[in-house]
Amino acid sequence: MSLTHWLRVWSYFPVLLQGLCVNLSLLGGLLGVGFLLGVILAILEVYGPRPLRILAFGYSWVFRSIPEILLLLLMWFGPARFGLEISPFLAAVIALGLRSSAYQAEIFRGALQSIPVGQMLAARALGLSRPGAVIYVLLPQALRLSLAGWGNEFAVVLKDTTLAYAIGVVEVMRQARYIGSREFPLILPAYLVVALLFLAATYAGLFAIGYAEKKLRIPGLEARR
Amino acid sequence: MLLRVEELHKRYGKEEVLKGVSFSLDKGETKVIIGPSGTGKSTLLRCINRLTEPDRGRIWLEDVEITGPRVNINRIRAQIGFVFQDFNLFTHLTALDNVRLGLIKVKGLSKKEATERAMAELARVGLADKARAYPAELSGGQQQRVSIARALAMDPKLILFDEPTSALDPELIGEVLAVMEELAQSGMTMLVVTHEMGFARSMADEIIFMEKGVIVEQGPPEQLFRTPKHPRTAEFLRRISDLYGGDQ
Numbered sequence: 287m288s289l290t291h292w293l294r295v296w297s298y299f300p301v302l303l304q305g306l307c308v309n310l311s312l313l314g315g316l317l318g319v320g321f322l323l324g325v326i327l328a329i330l331e332v333y334g335p336r337p338l339r340i341l342a343f344g345y346s347w348v349f350r351s352i353p354e355i356l357l358l359l360l361m362w363f364g365p366a367r368f369g370l371e372i373s374p375f376l377a378a379v380i381a382l383g384l385r386s387s388a389y390q391a392e393i394f395r396g397a398l399q400s401i402p403v404g405q406m407l408a409a410r411a412l413g414l415s416r417p418g419a420v421i422y423v424l425l426p427q428a429l430r431l432s433l434a435g436w437g438n439e440f441a442v443v444l445k446d447t448t449l450a451y452a453i454g455v456v457e458v459m460r461q462a463r464y465i466g467s468r469e470f471p472l473i474l475p476a477y478l479v480v481a482l483l484f485l486a487a488t489y490a491g492l493f494a495i496g497y498a499e500k501k502l503r504i505p506g507l508e509a510r511r
Numbered sequence: 512m513l514l515r516v517e518e519l520h521k522r523y524g525k526e527e528v529l530k531g532v533s534f535s536l537d538k539g540e541t542k543v544i545i546g547p548s549g550t551g552k553s554t555l556l557r558c559i560n561r562l563t564e565p566d567r568g569r570i571w572l573e574d575v576e577i578t579g580p581r582v583n584i585n586r587i588r589a590q591i592g593f594v595f596q597d598f599n600l601f602t603h604l605t606a607l608d609n610v611r612l613g614l615i616k617v618k619g620l621s622k623k624e625a626t627e628r629a630m631a632e633l634a635r636v637g638l639a640d641k642a643r644a645y646p647a648e649l650s651g652g653q654q655q656r657v658s659i660a661r662a663l664a665m666d667p668k669l670i671l672f673d674e675p676t677s678a679l680d681p682e683l684i685g686e687v688l689a690v691m692e693e694l695a696q697s698g699m700t701m702l703v704v705t706h707e708m709g710f711a712r713s714m715a716d717e718i719i720f721m722e723k724g725v726i727v728e729q730g731p732p733e734q735l736f737r738t739p740k741h742p743r744t745a746e747f748l749r750r751i752s753d754l755y756g757g758d759q
Contacts (some may be wrong), residue, residue, distance in 0.1 A: 408599035408658075409563055412613040412665065413589030423614055427603045506647020507602045 295475035298465050302476065306483050312378055312447040312457065317440065319383025324390030328428075329420055331391065332398045333414030342391070349388035354449055357381040362453040378450035386443050393435040397428035430502050437495040441488050458483065513538045513574075513700055514559070514669055519568035521554055529565070530555045530724035536669065541701040543711040543732075547747060552704040553596075555721070556671045559702070560584075560591045566654035571574050572668065592662030592670035597678045598654040600646040605640040606633060606657045610664050620663065632660040636690050654682030656690055663694075670694070672703040709753055712736060720744045 290327050330342040349357070361381035365372050371382075401424055409419035451459040466473030514536040521529040528551040536542055546559050557563035559570060561577060561584055570577040577587050586617035590670050600609050614620045620628065633639045636656040646654050655675055662670050672691065676684040695701055695714045705711060709719055712732045720741075721731040728741045739745040 334621060356563035369542075402599075404595060408593075408595060408601065410587055411591075411593035411595075412563060412661070413585045413587075414587050414613070415615040418616060418714075422612060423601050431601065451551060456650060504603050504647075505645045507645075 287415035291475050292471070295465070295472050295479060298472070299479065300475065301465070302458055302459050302479055305456065305461035306480075306487065308375075308455065309444070309447040309450075309455040310487070312375065312382065312406035312450055312455070313440075316386050316443060316447070318385040318391045318445070319379060320386030320439075323384070323387035325394055325425070327387060328394035328398055329425075330418065331356055331395050333416065333420060346388045346391055349385045352385075354382065354446055355452055357385055358449055358453050366462055373391055374450065374453045374455045377453060378447070378455050381403050381459075382443065382446055382449070386439065389439055389442075390436070393432050393439060397431040398424055400431060401427050410418060414497060428505060428506065430507055433499045433502070437492055437499075440491050440495065444491065445484065452508070469490075512536070512571075512747055513540075514702070515571040516555075516559065517569045519558055519570070520566045520683065521551070521558055521563065529558070529568075532570070532721075532726055534719060534722070534726060534729065536700060536702060538668075538700055539698045540716045541695045542697075542717050543715040544702070544704045544719045544721055545706070545708070545711060545747070545751075546727075550722045551724045552721055553673050556593075556673050556702065556704055559671060560588050562592060562593070585617070589677070590663055590668045592665060592667035594655070594658055594662055594670060594672045594675050596674040597657045598646070598651070598694060600658055600661070600724065602646055602655050605643050605645055606638060606649065607661075609646070609657055609755055610661045613661065613665050617757070629660070630741075632664045633657070635663065636660045637686075650683060651679045651684045652690055655679065655687045659687075659690055659694075663671075669700040669702065672701065672705065674704050674706070676705065676707055693735055708736075720747065722747070 327342045327345060329347070330338045335341060335392040358378060358381045362374060365377070405423055405427070406419055409423040410416070414422065448457060448459045450457050451463075454460075458480050462473070462476040465476045512535050516535065517533050519529050519532040520527070530553055530728075532551070534542075544555070546552055557575070558565040565578065566580070572587060572590065575587065576582065577584070600606075601612065604612065607626070607629055609621075610632055611625045612623035614621060614628055618650060630639060630642060633642055636659055638653060638656055638660065641649060641657075648659070649657065651697070659670075659675075662706055675691070676687050679687065684707070689709060691703070691710065692714055703710070703715075713741065715732050717729055718732050718735045720727045720743075722743055728735065728739060728744045730740075735744065736748060739748060
């Protein structure tokens with residue numbers, strides 16, 4: 287791996303960056319899907335009636351058990367089998383989002399269960415309905431307590447977006463592969479640049495989450511570590 | 512009659528905590544429930560706004576049966592204040608927001624109206640200057656006063672106090688009792704579970720002595736403290752006075 291290769295690979299930097307942007311879009315989509323479903327699942331697991339609780343736990347079990355790559359392939363080939371054409375990008379967002387929702391649900395569930403029962407009692411005593419108490423009292427506390435665990439999930443799924451490579455999403459890994467197939471000696475430098483991009487993205491993300499944690503901190507409401 | 516409780520029963524597993532409790536409360540009255548720990552006093556309070564579901568018995572708030580089948584319990588609870596032993600202020604909200612939450616989300620007041628009302632109630636308990644403080648930044652006594660303001664803001668017909676000073680350091684009890692005394696004098700209807708015999712004696716219109724899930728005796732404080740009819744009442748009062756010193 288000579289210096290010239292290193293210099294040459296930088297001429298492809300914009301392409302790789304473009305690829306990373308696809309990963310970041312995947313990340314945004316899957317975290318969004320995962321967050322929405324995760325919050326709903328967590329609420330069902332903690333406060334739902336028994337059948338829904340069992341259903342939520344079943345969901346959580348399924349999506350934490352199946353390998354992600356398999357989820358991706360199923361989501362890519364599955365709908366097509368029934369004549370439903372979805373883009374590889376959308377398939378990846380759904381597959382990875384469903385999986386993330388199962389993990390996020392566990393984070394939120396733990397946070398909800400760590401809140402003293404008196405909070406719910408006080409909310410109900412005021413005349414708030416059960417959903418009202420969850421929305422206005424329990425969730426705002428639980429989400430703050432979840433931030434640290436959520437940062438961990440972020441770091442994991444950021445890397446998982448590269449799995450979309452397997453179903454043909456033109457993300458950063460595939461861009462690196464293209465570079466390598468055009469000029470084979472550049473394959474290793476290209477992969478190393480991708481590694482650097484992920485180092486930077488993870489750092490930036492965790493920094494932002496740390497900042498949010500600090501901004502949203504409320505005295506007396508801290509995750510007990 | 513503002514509150515009427517008839518033949519209330521509650522069982523936790525094998526243990527029957529309430530074994531048929533009946534009493535009533537008139538508007539403006541303060542009744543104090545005393546008795547040994549674990550005799551169902553707190554359970555009784557929680558049954559009244561159905562934070563705990565009674566197994567049997569009926570409860571009326573004015574002419575509405577709280578225990579009725581089609582009652583809107585949230586609407587009833589909004590009319591019954593509840594002050595907890597450990598305050599249970601909402602941890603993530605400032606004192607002001609703690610008092611405002613019910614006004615906005617339950618009573619549907621505008622933010623401006625709710626703020627005015629909440630500030631007035633905080634001023635009433637002497638904490639207007641702490642409106643922006645979070646619960647963790649307040650002393651126990653201040654937290655309990657905020658929780659009383661939170662109950663008051665809802666314009667309740669009745670406030671239930673569940674050992675409101677039991678979690679407080681001794682030097683903080685006085686400020687909470689002072690607020691409660693002011694309330695009692697202002698004509699608020701109050702049902703108070705407490706071990707503070709001084710408060711019971713001076714503020715209660717009537718004292719209810721409970722033991723082992725039943726009301727043993729009830730009557731005006733002077734009569735109950737001076738000439739208790741039941742030997743169990745006399746025994747309890749003697750033990751309390753041994754414990755807390757010469758209040759008798």
